[in-house]
Amino acid sequence: MSAAARPRAAVVVTGSELLTGAISDRNGPWLSRELTGLGLEVAYVQLVGDRPADLARALDLAAEEGCELVVTSGGLGPTADDLTAEVVAAFAGAPLELDEAMYERIATILAGFAARTGFGGPALDEANRKEAMVPRGATALDPVGTAPGLVVPRPGGPLVVVLPGPPRELQGMWPTALVTEPVRDLLARVPALDARSLRFFGLPESEIAATLREIEAERDLSGVEITTCLRRSELEVDLRPRPGADDVAAALHAELARRHARHLVSTDGTSTDELLAGALRERGWTVATGESCTGGMLASRLVDVAGSSDYVAGGVVAYSNAAKTGLLGVPADMIATHGAVSPEVARALADGARERFGADVGIGITGVAGPGGGTEAKPVGYVCFCVTTADGQVLARDPRLPGGRTDIRERSTDVGMHLLLRAARRS
Amino acid sequence: MSAAARPRAAVVVTGSELLTGAISDRNGPWLSRELTGLGLEVAYVQLVGDRPADLARALDLAAEEGCELVVTSGGLGPTADDLTAEVVAAFAGAPLELDEAMYERIATILAGFAARTGFGGPALDEANRKEAMVPRGATALDPVGTAPGLVVPRPGGPLVVVLPGPPRELQGMWPTALVTEPVRDLLARVPALDARSLRFFGLPESEIAATLREIEAERDLSGVEITTCLRRSELEVDLRPRPGADDVAAALHAELARRHARHLVSTDGTSTDELLAGALRERGWTVATGESCTGGMLASRLVDVAGSSDYVAGGVVAYSNAAKTGLLGVPADMIATHGAVSPEVARALADGARERFGADVGIGITGVAGPGGGTEAKPVGYVCFCVTTADGQVLARDPRLPGGRTDIRERSTDVGMHLLLRAARRS
The missing domain is CATH 3.90.950.20 (CinA-like)
Structure with missing residues (x-):
């Protein structure tokens, strides 16, 4: 059965600091887990610089790859290298407009910030104006920090969800993005996912590989996407059945647990x-x-x-x-x-x-x-x-x-x- | 001056477990830091699944984007979802061949592993044979764990450096990759980079943005690529001059340090x-x-x-x-x-x-x-x-x-x- 049954999503994380290795990305893994849990197939995660042309090409790539959803993180801040809203607006073919209500909301948040820190004045007002620009037809998402997020439909797809870079803000805004109408419509089309996982401690990856080869010699496992992942001393095995292969995945799950019971830590993904x-x-x-x-x-x-x-x-x-x-x-x-x-x-x-x-x-x-x-x-x-x-x-x-x-x-x-x-x- | 003066590199990290969020990638940041330090411009980092078609498309993308170097990590292990060598061989148009000397070297390593852990037998020999397959014309890099790496030239570019997924093995193998002839030839063409950074504590990003706008109103900073990055309570500012703009970067570096001395932690990237x-x-x-x-x-x-x-x-x-x-x-x-x-x-x-x-x-x-x-x-x-x-x-x-x-x-x-x-x- 084809994996194409699940809508594909791409994650595009922006920030030149990620490409110099100054910082490690935390949003890609978090968004991947969320999207996978929702039953989407994450096609890839791409980390690009703050160069507008690079972000534009990343969005084009997602369209070419047939992704129905792109989630971006970063580039919504006050500095000149924060250009995501502008690039996404161009990608969707929608002009940027000042959202007056959002402008006022950000002004209130910034006033509190200024009172607390003593930083304020024209620097903050410029940041405010920049962050309140919204592509026409898009839904603005209330700020968790100071920058609002966006849900931007594009004719012919993909739908673009634009989130801020700081992980706390991104994670805080995610539930709001999920209940917007365009995202709800997309999720309504996703088949249910009955994923299973196993975690072992002290078991070499080659042993699981051998077990899988043995089982595969006896029966067809092609309906189940199997990934093994060595995380220091823990080995995690994830089984994601394609639609119709739930029973195959369940039987495989039980067999792997039984064969390697001595090293088994958990059978349900619990950490x-x-x-x-x-x-x-x-x-x-x-x-x-x-x-x-x-x-x-x-x-x-x-x-x-x-x-x-x-x-x-x-x-x-x-x-x-x-x-x-x-x-x-x-x-x-x-x-x-x-x-x-x-x-x-x-x-x-x-x-x-x-x-x-x-x-x-x-x-x-x-x-x-x-x-x-x-x-x-x-x-x-x-x-x-x-x-x-x-x-x-x-x-x-x-x-x-x-x-x-x-x-x-x-x-x-x-x-x-x-x-x-x-x-x-x-x- | 154009940024194209620096050869561009892409990092492609494979592993379906990265796309489900089961694990966070550590190789992308590490390789980005290394490549940036060598004076290359990292165009992007892409995390793709273990599906051969996805890796193949990622390599094609790097070629389309004009990257002269691609570094891949992962997919060299013993399980069936480890397919990097095969895909890279096809990308370079070179057939895979069993490297007998490498086969023997891996056999010796695995014998030690078997003696230490009690795991061994046919599972290990299959892993051994799979890991010793090398594309014709490529340089095999000695294993740090059990899997060898590869340096694979492709007619018309890019050069592909294939490294294992476990960070310890990847980092251990990197110096060996750097001294291979094809990589040395590439690095010989990279202009010197005089990057500068500043780290502040307790300074909001909007203050740096305002300072940069003020300075930019007075003089041209376009020769310097400036990135700011908020890392919890620390704000890092990186200045990367394009060839010929070293003086502009040095003056800007001194001015930012002077203007925000109260919050300055370091001026040389020291952590x-x-x-x-x-x-x-x-x-x-x-x-x-x-x-x-x-x-x-x-x-x-x-x-x-x-x-x-x-x-x-x-x-x-x-x-x-x-x-x-x-x-x-x-x-x-x-x-x-x-x-x-x-x-x-x-x-x-x-x-x-x-x-x-x-x-x-x-x-x-x-x-x-x-x-x-x-x-x-x-x-x-x-x-x-x-x-x-x-x-x-x-x-x-x-x-x-x-x-x-x-x-x-x-x-x-x-x-x-x-x-x-x-x-x-x-x-």
Whole structure:
């Protein structure tokens, strides 16, 4: 069955700063997830500079590729390199006009800004006037920051949704864009999507590839778009059935889960962070961390979940040996005998954190994040983990993790999350 | 002067998982920074799915846009959706051939992998054979993981550099790609680039826009490509002179720095993290953190700099009131009187962290990250900061920060970094 059954969408993210690598785009991934969830097929994401000709060509490309929807982000700000509204108006063949009501609305927002920051005057009024220009026939979307968005129909398609660049503003404006009439009309034509996903931990991609080849030798999987994605230590498998192939996808989903049960983390797309939060709540456990090389990254990841104050007791970043001993009670002679990076110290960090914060489960992490400090016995990437619980569980690991300093710290945080999850799931 | 003086490059990142938003691309930003640094103009970054037709069209687009170089990432793995080598070979009009020497090299790597993980057998040999296929006339680049890269010349251009998807492998292989003959020949034709940048903290984008309009009214700035980029609380201004406009860019750079000196952080692109590391080293200071709402994010950011063990003493994630009192000595009656989120408690956290770790400078952060817990007096986004030093400095702030939970925590970390920097720079 053809993939053409799903309307195609393109995401065009503008900003010359994205092409110099000064900043990483967060809007492309966010919009892709939203559009995919709505059942559209994202044809591509294109990052272009603030040059009007480049944006114009990107819009032409979306039309050529048969996209029915283009979502743009950025280029709505007050500076001269912010030209999206102008270029989109030309693409749609509609003149720009000052939207008086929008002008007043922005003026009110800017007055508050001026009062709060002390910045104001003619600079702000020029910004106001520029941001209130709307292509004829388009729907203006109320600002979340100061810049309004646009929904701009083009005769013959595609429909263009113009959103601001700051992720907070873009995400805040998205629900408003979805309920405009042109977008609602488009979405009404999208077939329902019954996507399924699986997440594994510690399973190489080649194993899933082999399993898929085996299954494919027995039966036709061509109705299901299968993507595998290695995200540090996690492997995610997404199954998107084309219309009519829901049963094939469901059977494949169950079989992959069964064949690789030992490494299975989730079968419904729930993130590891949410799973751990749920498992800790279910046990009624509180957690405390004793981190050396990860330096607070694990604690920060735990705290990032809303409502985590219910089960995060706290943590210590025991980066120096003095801190390990002074704050978490790691015996100085243990450090002298085994080294600061050792399974023994990881366990003492876990116990120390658990006891110091009066928590039910503690985790200790100590390792060589590099680039310096590696030895033959304990090379860069060697990291010791220990999870201990008040009821006597001990889970320990000391893998050698690949990559540079940041990779090693991020992977260590992943391993820590999965060890905590394993402990909390044990009966 | 025309921007066409710089050879244009395109970055094509493959992976259907990028179009569902399952993962954020890290290769586009990294490659953009590298290519820009080499003096090329990045025309665009395009993220496409693992569908061969889509990659083929992306390569055609680069040729149509007059790009002299295309760098692709991803699609070199063992699964059936990894098709980059095949598509690039067709684009270059060169047949794929098994590279025997490369086959042996990969076999050796995989044998080590099999021994380490226990995964092996026919699944691995199929992966090996697939990854050792090289287009005729292309240069194969030694694997960093298991998949080799490629440098594939195409008659009439562009030159295609094919790199693996995992960022660690891509970054590790890049230097090898740069010294291949076809890439060296291309780079020899690139004019030198004298780019300049400025970073400000707490300066609205509209102020820079107004300043630029004022300066532009007096003199011609058209020889300089100017981009401004708001990155949470930091505003970055990049100036890229076209050939012959170096003096204009230098004068503009100096003027912007002078006019907005109060908010200036750096004039040479150095990151805030590096500046703070340098300032702490120069003072010979050690730093300790007492974090509530940021939950270790600030400590983790400090630790992310290589060599930070020289000046990071440690930190406490004092997320619960018991932890604030028990580990950092915040008086319980202070919390009862002023609330856990208060300037008083922020100061006590800073003093407590500094004293507990024996550090020269301490920072306390406590705030309402939301989504719950806000009140009229202390709404979501209200965050109290305090930096105190052993020599008696006290720097305090209590702004209301915008955004959702993650935004507020990230912005709080930014503010914390800048307050520490300010303290360390004071004479």
